[in-house]
Amino acid sequence: MRRLAAVLVSAVLLLAACSSGKGATPNQTGLNDQPQQCSAYCGFGLTTPQPRPSFTLTDATGKPFSFGTVTAGHPTLLFFGYTHCPDVCPETMADVGTALAKVPVELQQKTYVVFVTTDPTRDTGSVLTQWLSNFHTADQFLNKATFVGLRGTEDEIHAAEAAVHVNLSEDGGQTHSAELLLFGSDDYARVTYNSSSNEDTAIAHDLPLVDKSS
Numbered sequence: 001m002r003r004l005a006a007v008l009v010s011a012v013l014l015l016a017a018c019s020s021g022k023g024a025t026p027n028q029t030g031l032n033d034q035p036q037q038c039s040a041y042c043g044f045g046l047t048t049p050q051p052r053p054s055f056t057l058t059d060a061t062g063k064p065f066s067f068g069t070v071t072a073g074h075p076t077l078l079f080f081g082y083t084h085c086p087d088v089c090p091e092t093m094a095d096v097g098t099a100l101a102k103v104p105v106e107l108q109q110k111t112y113v114v115f116v117t118t119d120p121t122r123d124t125g126s127v128l129t130q131w132l133s134n135f136h137t138a139d140q141f142l143n144k145a146t147f148v149g150l151r152g153t154e155d156e157i158h159a160a161e162a163a164v165h166v167n168l169s170e171d172g173g174q175t176h177s178a179e180l181l182l183f184g185s186d187d188y189a190r191v192t193y194n195s196s197s198n199e200d201t202a203i204a205h206d207l208p209l210v211d212k213s214s
Contacts, residue, residue, distance in 0.1 A: 038202075042201065043182065043191040043199075043203070043206055044192050044194065045191055046189060049188040049190045050164075050181070050188060050190075051187060052067075052068055052072065055160040057150040057151060058125075059150055060126070060150075067150075067160070070112075071112045072187055073187065074111060074112050075112070075182070075184055075211045076111065076112040076182070077111070077180060077181070077203070078114045078164065078180070078183065079093070079096075079116070080115075080116045080117075080157075080161055080166060081093075081115065081116075081118060081176055082119035082123055082173045082176070083119070084123075091195065092199070093113075093115065093134075095193075095199040095203060096203060097135035097141030098141060099200045099203035100136065100143035100145050101141055101142060102204040103204055103207050103208065107207060107208060107211055108143045110185070110211060111146070113136070114148045115128070115147070115148070115149050116150045116157060116161075117173065118169035120151040120153070120154075120157065123149070124151075128149030128150075128151065132149050133147075135147065157173075166179050180192060183210070184209075185211050190210065191210070
């Protein structure tokens, strides 16, 4: 699967059917105005590290999933979106899958990828499981990271978004943040991504940096 964003400019992404917002503004999340050109991270460095949040949603098997507890101590990529999104969501997850395939297996095995649906009515547990499998078991994305799909009520999802400091989803989940956060094994996020053209390369570069045990 090729990255779809290669043929779309940023304005189109923001106005597409997915209607993904740009996420929180720099003042809301502490994002630097420009990427750090890989002097530290290839993503956008957070000027204030963001602690791993605590929220509980339901996983694809119907069991409670405590994000802060289960993923603690693991590099973790967290994204809010929905499976019927035609552009930003599959592009972002494809970048994640491509990036993971580029890092050592030992690091893949430590890493969680958590996708929280903003459209729980259509995104049942089985739908989430099948959709996420496209980004880590397909040949071009084959990796050993743990992919988790989460769902909940609208209020529960909004509470999770608020805990992560991204814009709350709207329009039945079709308008949502395009921000992908990377938490390190020290349980802080120091870098984030937002539909850049080289997102997979940036993630692959930054993952080893946030894994303090690597």
